Amino acid sequence: MDRFQYTELENTVPIEVVIVDQEIIKELQCGICLQIINKPRQCKNGHLFCMDCILQSLKKIQECPECRCSLNVEKLSRSLFVERHLRTLSVFCKYHFKYQKSVGWIVDEQGCNEIISLENSAKHENICEHSFEYCKFSKECGVIRRRLMDAHYEECPYRPVQCQHCNADFTHNEITNHLNECDMIKIECDRCNAPMIKKEFEKHKLNLCPNYHIQCPFFESGCNATFDRKDLESHIEKSLSHHLLLMKSHYTDTITNLKKEFSLLLKDKDDKIKQLEKSMNEKSDSSKKVEWCVKNYSILKKKGYIQSEKFTIGGFQWFIGFYTDGDSNDSKGYISIYLFLDTNQIPKGKSLTLEYYLKFFNQRDQTLSVKKDFRTTFPIKGGQGWGDRKAIRASVLESNGFIKDDTLLVMTSILIKKTCWSIEESDS
Amino acid sequence: MNSLPKRIIKETERLVKEPAPGISATPNEENLRYFNVVITGPVDSPFQGNVSHHKSGGVFNLELFLTDDYPMSAPKVRFLTKIYHPNIDKLGRICLDILKDKWSPALQIRTVLLSIQALLSAPNPDDPLANDVAEHWKSNEKDAIQTAKEWTRLYAA
Numbered sequence: 001m002d003r004f005q006y007t008e009l010e011n012t013v014p015i016e017v018v019i020v021d022q023e024i025i026k027e028l029q030c031g032i033c034l035q036i037i038n039k040p041r042q043c044k045n046g047h048l049f050c051m052d053c054i055l056q057s058l059k060k061i062q063e064c065p066e067c068r069c070s071l072n073v074e075k076l077s078r079s080l081f082v083e084r085h086l087r088t089l090s091v092f093c094k095y096h097f098k099y100q101k102s103v104g105w106i107v108d109e110q111g112c113n114e115i116i117s118l119e120n121s122a123k124h125e126n127i128c129e130h131s132f133e134y135c136k137f138s139k140e141c142g143v144i145r146r147r148l149m150d151a152h153y154e155e156c157p158y159r160p161v162q163c164q165h166c167n168a169d170f171t172h173n174e175i176t177n178h179l180n181e182c183d184m185i186k187i188e189c190d191r192c193n194a195p196m197i198k199k200e201f202e203k204h205k206l207n208l209c210p211n212y213h214i215q216c217p218f219f220e221s222g223c224n225a226t227f228d229r230k231d232l233e234s235h236i237e238k239s240l241s242h243h244l245l246l247m248k249s250h251y252t253d254t255i256t257n258l259k260k261e262f263s264l265l266l267k268d269k270d271d272k273i274k275q276l277e278k279s280m281n282e283k284s285d286s287s288k289k290v291e292w293c294v295k296n297y298s299i300l301k302k303k304g305y306i307q308s309e310k311f312t313i314g315g316f317q318w319f320i321g322f323y324t325d326g327d328s329n330d331s332k333g334y335i336s337i338y339l340f341l342d343t344n345q346i347p348k349g350k351s352l353t354l355e356y357y358l359k360f361f362n363q364r365d366q367t368l369s370v371k372k373d374f375r376t377t378f379p380i381k382g383g384q385g386w387g388d389r390k391a392i393r394a395s396v397l398e399s400n401g402f403i404k405d406d407t408l409l410v411m412t413s414i415l416i417k418k419t420c421w422s423i424e425e426s427d428s
Numbered sequence: 429m430n431s432l433p434k435r436i437i438k439e440t441e442r443l444v445k446e447p448a449p450g451i452s453a454t455p456n457e458e459n460l461r462y463f464n465v466v467i468t469g470p471v472d473s474p475f476q477g478n479v480s481h482h483k484s485g486g487v488f489n490l491e492l493f494l495t496d497d498y499p500m501s502a503p504k505v506r507f508l509t510k511i512y513h514p515n516i517d518k519l520g521r522i523c524l525d526i527l528k529d530k531w532s533p534a535l536q537i538r539t540v541l542l543s544i545q546a547l548l549s550a551p552n553p554d555d556p557l558a559n560d561v562a563e564h565w566k567s568n569e570k571d572a573i574q575t576a577k578e579w580t581r582l583y584a585a
């Protein structure tokens with residue numbers, strides 16, 4: 001009795017439509033839902049309703065909707081007669097009808113004319129020759145009556161076919177296009193009539209066909225002759241000396257050109273190397289700032305001379321030293337400060353030109369710092385350091401904000417401008 | 429709104445195709461559960477129209493609404509046209525048992541409207557909704573009927 005649970009879908013034909021004797025519908029209608037009774041149940045006076053409908057009504061009021069006799073679930077009874085009547089109801093196969101928009105279900109002239117009992121209808125409709133199925137090759141074909149399916153498969157545009165040349169699979173509507181493109185098709189050369197498959201034709205034309213026009217293989221050397229491939233040998237034979245002469249001048253030119261190119265290339269490389277060297281030298285012009293923090297100045301100054309630790313710039317070791325009360329009679333009362341290079345470190349013959357400054361940093365007011373600039377070449381003749389004998393008055397240094405917390409700041413920055421080698425003749 | 433139950437579709441189709449005499453019910457286009465109803469006053473009742481000395485009259489507009497529970501619950505019906513009747517109040521509410529406790533899902537829109545039409549033929553002042561009208565009816569039926577006729581002429585034209 002699934003037949004009764006139809007939905008609103010258009011492909012489900014309502015039972016009222018398929019019943020052959022339309023008069024009977026009124027007798028088998030449920031008074032509640034006004035449709036053919038599904039699972040009939042009755043009151044003691046024989047009023048019939050669908051089981052679902054009457055159960056729903058009984059939830060509200062315990063009486064028969066027709067005669068108002070007292071009624072509840074227990075009092076409901078089946079009617080075997082009506083059940084059999086429904087089962088054996090004569091109906092048309094649903095493929096007797098077709099759906100037309102805004103009209104509804106109408107008789108399909110091409111449809112099935114079978115009349116069956118309601119209980120057998122689903123079974124019949126499953127195998128009905130008038131039912132519809134999708135084409136197995138493509139949904140594009142839409143639904144097709146089962147009866148006509150074989151005929152459709154014979155001419156379906158999506159039916160599978162195989163290319164007889166390359167054995168690839170296609171649908172029927174693709175094959176015409178493919179045959180234009182298939183490179184396994186057999187053809188004949190248009191010049192020599194040799195049989196081949198299409199895919200080999202290019203190769204044949206370029207390398208094999210005796211009737212295709214070619215250029216003399218010595219065209220690079222200047223022979224402009226063209227001829228059919230089959231005449232190649234006779235051309236070579238007849239033009240042997242001509243070809244040799246052409247080749248000779250061709251290769252002479254080639255070699256000259258190669259030489260030119262080669263020297264250009266070399267020059268180019270040279271320039272590049274020079275550039276690299278230059279940029280390397282520029283990089284080694286590195287300057288470096290050093291800040292020397294002289295702590296406990298009041299104690300250290302009693303020694304008369306204070307020297308920094310060694311520091312490395314440009315691969316050499318430097319240090320700063322200063323005399324707190326001058327280094328000679330005429331510089332008495334002044335600070336004499338020098339930059340020293342550990343001369344032992346300089347290989348013989350090498351000299352360094354540098355720019356540097358020495359600065360006493362004023363910790364109270366930076367702008368009052370005392371900065372001395374120098375440019376000189378190490379090693380220094382007759383000494384190790386270079387600087388200023390009277391850099392600053394000792395009294396100024398000790399009073400005007402240079403010293404804070406008994407600490408003095410001395411700074412330097414060294415820029416190596418040039419490194420030179422002077423080479424002497426070897427003794428041996 | 430959920431789709432209309434088959435039963436309502438069937439009832440509507442039949443109401444339109446085979447209307448009961450003196451009754452028309454038209455579903456609202458936007459809400460198929462809402463009906464515009466017109467009932468013609470029955471012959472020989474104070475609500476009759478088209479009587480010779482009246483030019484016209486006796487056309488009563490009602491509204492009818494089917495709840496989601498229909499047909500397990502009665503439709504809601506109300507007079508829109510003013511009417512002088514012991515079982516219909518000022519707001520057009522109708523005192524009719526099948527619209528209340530005597531509703532049955534075996535009843536239909538058609539049967540409800542026929543019952544209302546019958547109520548116009550046979551007012552029942554013993555089961556009133558409009559008490560003053562009922563009193564009038566019981567104490568001086570002739571006069572009450574005259575008022576009803578008057579109202580019909582005034583409002584149900």
Ligand SMILES: [Zn+2]
Pocket residue numbers: 030031032033034035037038049050053
């Ligand atoms: Zn039912």
Ligand SMILES: [Zn+2]
Pocket residue numbers: 043044045046047064065066067068069
């Ligand atoms: Zn009953």
Ligand SMILES: [Zn+2]
Pocket residue numbers: 093094095096112113114124125128129130
């Ligand atoms: Zn069939």
Ligand SMILES: [Zn+2]
Pocket residue numbers: 135136137138141152156157158159
């Ligand atoms: Zn197909």
Ligand SMILES: [Zn+2]
Pocket residue numbers: 163164165166167168178182183184
């Ligand atoms: Zn192919």
Ligand SMILES: [Zn+2]
Pocket residue numbers: 189190191192193194204208209210211
């Ligand atoms: Zn060829």
Ligand SMILES: [Zn+2]
Pocket residue numbers: 216217218223224225235239243
């Ligand atoms: Zn040649």
